[in-house]
Ligand SMILES: [Fe+2]
């Protein structure tokens with residue numbers, strides 16, 4: 001079932017239908033389908049070798065630790081504001097189960113935060129306490145109460161998370177940290193698809209001019225976040241094999257895939 005679900009998550013317009021039939025674009029998943037996916041994923045996690053200890057050398061740790069503490073904290077939010085935003089959105093579109101999906105999504109992010117936290121504990125590193133997300137939220141409070149803004153920011157961050165955890169995995173020989181990164185990378189692929197589908201739903205009825213403006217705003221936000229991630233985490237990213245040039249190119253390549261997956265035109269809509 002796992003591979004069938006993951007296969008379904010890879011956005012494709014290829015069809016398994018007989019050659020004579022026109023290929024069908026995919027439909028966005030319903031909240032029921034996403035609930036089934038998240039429940040299935042939670043019940044089929046990779047085995048994490050906690051018994052092996054942190055297993056990280058001081059040199060490796062020195063390159064990644066400050067950055068890892070910040071990501072660990074970022075993954076740990078209690079999600080109350082996101083739930084409130086999702087409740088408003090669910091009421092507006094008449095899909096109460098969407099809130100349950102968001103709860104399972106938040107639970108996965110919290111698991112990422114908890115596992116990274118346990119790794120820091122095992123390595124004897126104190127966890128970070130200052131909640132930067134909270135400080136930023138106060139500034140952007142008004143905008144972040146909209147589901148579209150949440151999903152847009154989250155998908156951009158998740159695109160960078162894919163590069164970041166791949167870099168951390170390459171930067172360490174720790175079996176424990178490598179497995180934690182592998183599970184996060186595995187989880188983030190559907191997360192990106194989930195946000196992209198939500199944005200496709202929201203953008204579906206938008207006219208061409210407004211869609212163009214949305215795309216322009218996305219690019220400004222994306223460049224800002226890419227630069228901020230590089231400035232804040234370049235030491236760890238370099239340890240994982242990224243030059244600025246490679247990071248910049250990879251971020252654009254991944255984001256272009258996400259932009260394609262949030263284009264309403266790539267889906268089949270049931271009227
Ligand atoms: Fe995460």
Ligand SMILES: [Fe+2]
Pocket residue numbers: 109158187188191
């Ligand atoms: Fe995620």
